[in-house]
Amino acid sequence: MIKFTLAALTMLASSMAHALPxxxxxxxxxxxxxxxxxxxxxxxxxxxxxxxxxxxxxxxxxxxxxxxxxxxxxxxxxxxxxxxxxxxxxxxxxxxxxxxxxxxxxxxxxxxxxxxxxxxxxxxxxxxxxxxxxxxxxxxxxxxxxxxxxxxxxxxxxxxxxxxxxxxxxxxxxxxxxxxxSDDLKYMVQGVHLTRDMASEPGKSIYPQSFVDRVKDAFDDIDNVDIKVMKVREMKKRNMGAILGVGLGSIHEPRMLVINYRGGNKKDAPITLVGKGITFDTGGISLKKNSGMWQMKSDLSGAAAVAGTMLAVASRGENVNVVGVMPLAENMPAEDAIRPGDVLTTMQGTTIEIISTDAEGRLLLADAVRYAQDEFKPRMLVNIATLTGSAARALSDEYAAMVTRDWSLAQNMMQVGETSGEAVWPLPLHPNFFKQIKSDIADIKNSGAGNPGASIGAAVVATFVDKDVPWVHLDIAGVDWLNQPIAVAPKGSQGWGVRFLDQLVRQNSN
Known part of the structure; x- marks a missing residue:
């Protein structure tokens, strides 16, 4: 009976919510x-x-x-x-x-x-x-x-x-x-609609495997695309303890969806996009308040934005190599769920003390950005996530928070935002932030370091990004879901990130 129900829900989630105009x-x-x-x-x-x-x-x-x-x-x-x-x-x-x-x-x-x-x-x-x-x-x-x-x-x-x-x-x-x-911008619309669909679906309809199924369906008959789905067994072989730890409390196993679009020269290093995909976030053992928890169905928006961008780029046949990496898990409280105080070992070997199970997105990104670098040697790495309420409090819904080690790259990202219509504003990554996340019993801790929260979250992710890699961290918690319409979107999921990432790819194509 359960298998029938889940299959039915997956089929329900795979249908388009709304056709294009x-x-x-x-x-x-x-x-x-x-x-x-x-x-x-x-x-x-x-x-x-x-x-x-x-x-x-x-x-x-x-x-x-x-x-x-x-x-x-x-x-x-x-x-x-x-x-x-x-x-x-x-x-x-x-x-x-x-x-x-x-x-x-x-x-x-x-x-x-x-x-x-x-x-x-x-x-x-x-x-x-x-x-x-x-x-x-x-x-x-x-x-x-x-x-x-x-x-x-x-x-x-x-x-x-x-x-x-x-x-x-x-x-x-x-x-x-x-x-x-017809040959270009229509695919951008499709990519944004896909992203909004994924973020708007109830959590019971979209979970790691149904997310994978839905995205794979969208890529039917698109050339130069390889899709890989990493399941628990392979994650264990790669020692991805952070992703696996987040998914322990859910009946739905975590997944890692990797879309490799080969539109450029074979020897060209790709642009790699990594998106957080928490298909529903209760906060885990560090349970969230009931008020507004329904909206946590959209905590997969980073991964959905990567999927939407990959769909737009591949559909129009952009002359560039791009890889989309989407770590997917559901953060639920259960007898098997990780607890505050637990320690997880990541793919990199760095250990993380769990201060709050509600700081789970950075755990997914830790293993995902390490995998992306080791596997694809990217010329640029961009991760995108609904990561912190601090980003929303700092920048409201006008800007996505952006963190990078390179000020010239930050300036370029602001220009990308202005051109695309999805604005970003830089937040700092001070050396002291890395001191704040040091743990007494592990290499680092995932939270509990005080202010500034958005930059602390970025520092956790940065721990897993090589310093010689051009890297951009996007925290879209404040811009992802709006309670009032804007010019190009009704209220609800904005599909934020597709236009920004697509413009970034355009400016770095061959």
């Missing part, structure tokens, strides 16, 4: 398109195709904008009805500055948010006159619309489930925009 690119047909979305700058001026729309309404559109006192600051939105011959026209402000790649995505998100949560009606989005130096801007707008058009409602009654939205984008270069979106 229907997006087309074409020339504007004012006789067919009756629901329009138009972008206007801070002067409320209408140019290009928008000017044609105004002419078609006998100037009523411009008059309505002025009469309403519309303020066209970036993202400001207002919808007008009854401007014949159109059923409705929505105007969205773009501000006065040249639009960046991230801002174009935001505009697409605002466009999607201005429409109903179903695809019964088609909306025409006019993008030909946007003030930007970004090539194929309408494709980036389409990506933003695709990111915002996400709903995790698969468990609701069918009548309450949303249908994908329906957009046709009108640009100055239809062919180029179509190619850019």
């Amino acid at each position: 229907n997006i087309q690119f074409s020339k504007l047909d004012l006789t067919q398109n009756k629901r329009l979305i138009i972008f206007v700058d801070n002067a409320n001026s209408l140019s290009g195709l928008a000017a044609q729309v105004n002419t078609k309404t006998n100037g009523q559109l411009q008059g309505a904008i002025e009469s309403a006192g519309f303020k066209s600051g970036f993202g400001k939105t207002q919808t007008f009805y009854g401007l014949a011959p159109f059923a409705q026209i929505t105007v969205i402000g773009t501000g006065s500055n040249a639009l960046t790649q991230a801002q174009l995505q935001d505009l697409g998100g605002y466009a999607a948010a201005s429409t109903p949560d179903n695809g019964k009606a088609q909306y025409a989005v006019i993008t030909d006159a946007l003030n930007t130096q970004v090539s194929t801007p309408s494709a980036w707008v389409a990506m933003g619309a695709g990111l915002r058009d996400y709903h995790f409602d698969k468990y609701k009654a069918q009548a309450k489930q949303s249908s994908p939205r329906n957009f046709v984008l009108h640009s100055s270069n239809v062919a180029a925009a179509t190619k850019k979106y």
Whole structure:
């Protein structure tokens, strides 16, 4: 009976929560398109195709904008009805500055948010006159619309489930925009949706093996990809006592999912991405409070972001070698669970005293980053995790915390964040932090070292990263799950990290 139930849950988890929106690119047909979305700058001026729309309404559109006192600051939105011959026209402000790649995505998100949560009606989005130096801007707008058009409602009654939205984008270069979106940016949307799906699923549906099954299904028929699943037996052979220790309290055995995408030259060292995958985090013996524990289903978001990034990169065939390493475990209290005061021996041989079983993510990363270095000799190592509440308290939901040993690399990561639309801010890694994690009975301890918590967590991970390896630690605890929507995402899982990591890969491809 148990086997049947778990199999059924795995099948349930493997279905997509929400299909991608229907997006087309074409020339504007004012006789067919009756629901329009138009972008206007801070002067409320209408140019290009928008000017044609105004002419078609006998100037009523411009008059309505002025009469309403519309303020066209970036993202400001207002919808007008009854401007014949159109059923409705929505105007969205773009501000006065040249639009960046991230801002174009935001505009697409605002466009999607201005429409109903179903695809019964088609909306025409006019993008030909946007003030930007970004090539194929309408494709980036389409990506933003695709990111915002996400709903995790698969468990609701069918009548309450949303249908994908329906957009046709009108640009100055239809062919180029179509190619850019269809051959590239669409896969980014898919990667983010996969990440959000994984983080939104109930913990009973997503556990280490079902995570593996779901991700493997997503990579069907994608070229140049090797997938390895490491089970308990091999972890024991490699002495991965940290990962194994975290998983002791769960009926679900831990796993290590490794996706090796070989898109570059065979001799080129890969970029390696390591994501924390705690499929549900009770805190273990150091049990969390009930308030908000439900959200710990998303403690796998780092691993999910790595999976989503790998899907986007491999699907578009990026000319680069990238490896994704996802250590997976469920942190539960049970008679076999590790206790505070226990000592675990890692793959590296370094021993860790457990001060809190709720500081478990860094234990997964300890073995995973060691494995990633030994196995793949990466030219850059990036780990990503919902690691500490301290990161959220320090930086709120505006920035992910970023730690690295190299200030020039930190500056580069901030630029990656600005370009991608997923901002990061550096936190220090002072030598004293390593003194704070020294243990009286083991080599190091996993917690209990006081402030600053986010940097202490990074110091634990850094203990297992060779100093000559370019390394970036991302703590996404504050940005991963939001209680209010943003331009490119509804409330809930943001799928944070896919856009950042994808941009990092783009800038380091061949």
